[in-house]
Amino acid sequence: MSLQILMESLMWMFLLLVLYPVNTITLNHGKEREVHLKETSEDGLKDLNVSNNWTKCGDNMCKCNEINQAFCLNRGHQLNYIPRFKQNIKYLNFTGNYLPNIDNHTFTNITNFKLNYLHLETNSIRNCTPNAFNHLKYLRTLTIRNSRISRTKLMQCLSGITKDLQTLELAYIFYNYHLNLNLDESLTNSKIKTLTIRGIYMNHYNHSKSSTLKYLQFLTIQKAYLETVTFDYSSVLRKLDFSLNKLIQFPKFCVGENAYFTHLEELRLDHNFISAIHPNQLACMKSLVSFSINNNAIVYIESNTFLGLPKLNIVSITYNSGLKGIRNFAFNSSSLKELYIYDDDLYFDKDHIHNSLDAFKYCYQLEILRVSSNHFNFTTNVMFDELFGNLVNVKSLSLSTCGLTFLPSFIPKYLNKLERLWLHHNNINDLPESYFSNFNYLQNI
Ligand SMILES: *[C@@H]1O[C@H](CO)[C@@H](O)[C@H](O)[C@H]1NC(C)=O
Ligand SMILES: *[C@@H]1O[C@H](CO)[C@@H](O)[C@H](O)[C@H]1NC(C)=O
Ligand SMILES: *[C@@H]1O[C@H](CO)[C@@H](O)[C@H](O)[C@H]1NC(C)=O
Ligand SMILES: *[C@@H]1O[C@H](CO)[C@@H](O)[C@H](O)[C@H]1NC(C)=O
Ligand SMILES: *[C@@H]1O[C@H](CO)[C@@H](O)[C@H](O)[C@H]1NC(C)=O
Numbered sequence: 001m002s003l004q005i006l007m008e009s010l011m012w013m014f015l016l017l018v019l020y021p022v023n024t025i026t027l028n029h030g031k032e033r034e035v036h037l038k039e040t041s042e043d044g045l046k047d048l049n050v051s052n053n054w055t056k057c058g059d060n061m062c063k064c065n066e067i068n069q070a071f072c073l074n075r076g077h078q079l080n081y082i083p084r085f086k087q088n089i090k091y092l093n094f095t096g097n098y099l100p101n102i103d104n105h106t107f108t109n110i111t112n113f114k115l116n117y118l119h120l121e122t123n124s125i126r127n128c129t130p131n132a133f134n135h136l137k138y139l140r141t142l143t144i145r146n147s148r149i150s151r152t153k154l155m156q157c158l159s160g161i162t163k164d165l166q167t168l169e170l171a172y173i174f175y176n177y178h179l180n181l182n183l184d185e186s187l188t189n190s191k192i193k194t195l196t197i198r199g200i201y202m203n204h205y206n207h208s209k210s211s212t213l214k215y216l217q218f219l220t221i222q223k224a225y226l227e228t229v230t231f232d233y234s235s236v237l238r239k240l241d242f243s244l245n246k247l248i249q250f251p252k253f254c255v256g257e258n259a260y261f262t263h264l265e266e267l268r269l270d271h272n273f274i275s276a277i278h279p280n281q282l283a284c285m286k287s288l289v290s291f292s293i294n295n296n297a298i299v300y301i302e303s304n305t306f307l308g309l310p311k312l313n314i315v316s317i318t319y320n321s322g323l324k325g326i327r328n329f330a331f332n333s334s335s336l337k338e339l340y341i342y343d344d345d346l347y348f349d350k351d352h353i354h355n356s357l358d359a360f361k362y363c364y365q366l367e368i369l370r371v372s373s374n375h376f377n378f379t380t381n382v383m384f385d386e387l388f389g390n391l392v393n394v395k396s397l398s399l400s401t402c403g404l405t406f407l408p409s410f411i412p413k414y415l416n417k418l419e420r421l422w423l424h425h426n427n428i429n430d431l432p433e434s435y436f437s438n439f440n441y442l443q444n445i
């Protein structure tokens with residue numbers, strides 16, 4: 001850029017700032033990636049009201065705060081029992097200690113409390129008797145992480161837990177056999193709403209075996225090497241997350257027009273090996289709001305993939321580097337508001353005919369579109385108009401890292417509702433005069 005052009009641009013930017021309601025100009029390098037790939041809070045700490053006002057408690061081996069939370073951390077063999085507490089503990093995080101045998105005496109010191117939340121992590125648990133948890137009547141959340149208890153003993157142990165438990169997480173429990181989950185046996189009539197299984201080798205999931213969990217709303221099975229699943233009917237399940245597994249085929253959610261999960265709102269299948277989705281594999285899920293299948297092996301996004309899903313708001317298909325193309329009308333939907341297809345190594349130009357220039361037709365409600373980190377090096381203004389010209393409701397658009405050499409004209413021409421625009425990491429070297437003069441809502445560039 002010559003000095004003269006630079007001065008002109010600066011002058012122009014100055015005028016823009018004065019004349020138009022632009023609050024900030026932010027350079028959000030790489031930010032969107034963080035936002036959408038972030039795993040959900042692993043430890044639930046975000047829900048926890050942690051205070052800094054700690055006092056020593058539990059035979060001086062734990063710390064407690066004024067809202068009755070106790071943390072007993074990393075005392076190893078020194079702490080081989082659950083100690084006595086002076087205050088009425090409601091929340092206990094017992095991590096890195098030694099409880100090889102859990103039985104009906106183990107929790108004696110806390111049975112008189114209204115213990116709501118128990119987190120047992122890395123305590124070398126080997127045995128656990130069926131009546132171990134019998135007396136913890138107020139327990140609502142239980143986490144067991146990182147132990148080597150056998151499947152039979154684990155199932156026995158779970159059978160004694162109060163039926164009022166709402167949240168159960170089992171993570172990184174190792175032994176020689178697959179966890180052939182048979183929750184029907186051990187959790188009969190439980191009111192569990194949230195079940196999380198993570199880092200436990202499972203291979204196959206059979207939902208019939210959890211059919212006794214009539215209140216199950218949120219099911220997460222991650223890092224379980226799941227290859228196949230069989231579902232069964234539930235009208236209560238609202239969220240299903242099978243990310244970080246080895247699924248090759250899109251699971252069977254639909255039997256003809258009927259859905260196994262009639263009220264499923266959120267489906268996450270990120271980080272698997274699924275190569276195809278056919279429209280009729282989704283069409284039955286009439287309550288679906290959010291669908292995400294990032295980092296899989298999807299080859300084509302077919303025409304009308306999301307048709308007939310009246311509540312669908314969010315679709316995310318990022319990091320599918322084997323993606324060859326998006327067919328015409330792929331996102332035809334009268335409800336879709338957010339679409340994420342960044343980092344898919346897609347080419348949008350006439351030499352790569354697999355991506356239809358009609359791919360983004362018939363999704364008029366779209367407000368957020370991120371197509372960053374794809375290839376638009378040779379996409380002309382005429383093609384851009386064809387691709388995105390009808391998306392008149394878009395408020396947030398990212399075309400960063402797209403090989404752009406010019407500012408596409410469709411943005412000021414059609415996207416008058418734009419509030420946020422990301423264009424970083426491109427090769428744009430010219431800002432056409434008055435490019436930004438038609439925006440009334442633009443806040444971030
Ligand atoms: C319990 O404490 C351990 C060790 O600090 C921590 O890693 C874990 O996230 C905590 N879990 C919860 C649920 O508070
Ligand atoms: C967090 O702790 C403070 C101080 O004890 C309390 O006033 C507040 O209600 C608590 N918030 C929640 C969500 O528990
Ligand atoms: C901290 O704890 C002490 C003793 O329990 C209490 O007197 C004090 O009010 C607490 N401070 C805060 C900021 O909660
Ligand atoms: C209860 O706590 C006391 C003191 O903290 C300890 O000596 C005792 O072994 C504990 N009881 C059980 C059953 O763990
Ligand atoms: C613990 O269980 C054993 C048998 O499993 C029983 O004999 C004993 O009375 C129980 N103790 C308590 C405190 O519940």
Ligand SMILES: *[C@@H]1O[C@H](CO)[C@@H](O)[C@H](O)[C@H]1NC(C)=O
Pocket residue numbers: 206207208209230
């Ligand atoms: C799933 O579990 C049900 C009930 O135990 C059983 O009848 C069915 O055969 C199982 N299906 C598969 C594919 O394992």
Ligand SMILES: *[C@@H]1O[C@H](CO)[C@@H](O)[C@H](O)[C@H]1NC(C)=O
Pocket residue numbers: 304307308329332333334362
């Ligand atoms: C888009 O979806 C509607 C149903 O909502 C359907 O009638 C129409 O044929 C679809 N358009 C195309 C071009 O496939």
Ligand SMILES: *[C@@H]1O[C@H](CO)[C@@H](O)[C@H](O)[C@H]1NC(C)=O
Pocket residue numbers: 375377401402403404425426427
């Ligand atoms: C397209 O643009 C990207 C990013 O600017 C660049 O790395 C790449 O080499 C370009 N490809 C071609 C074929 O020009």
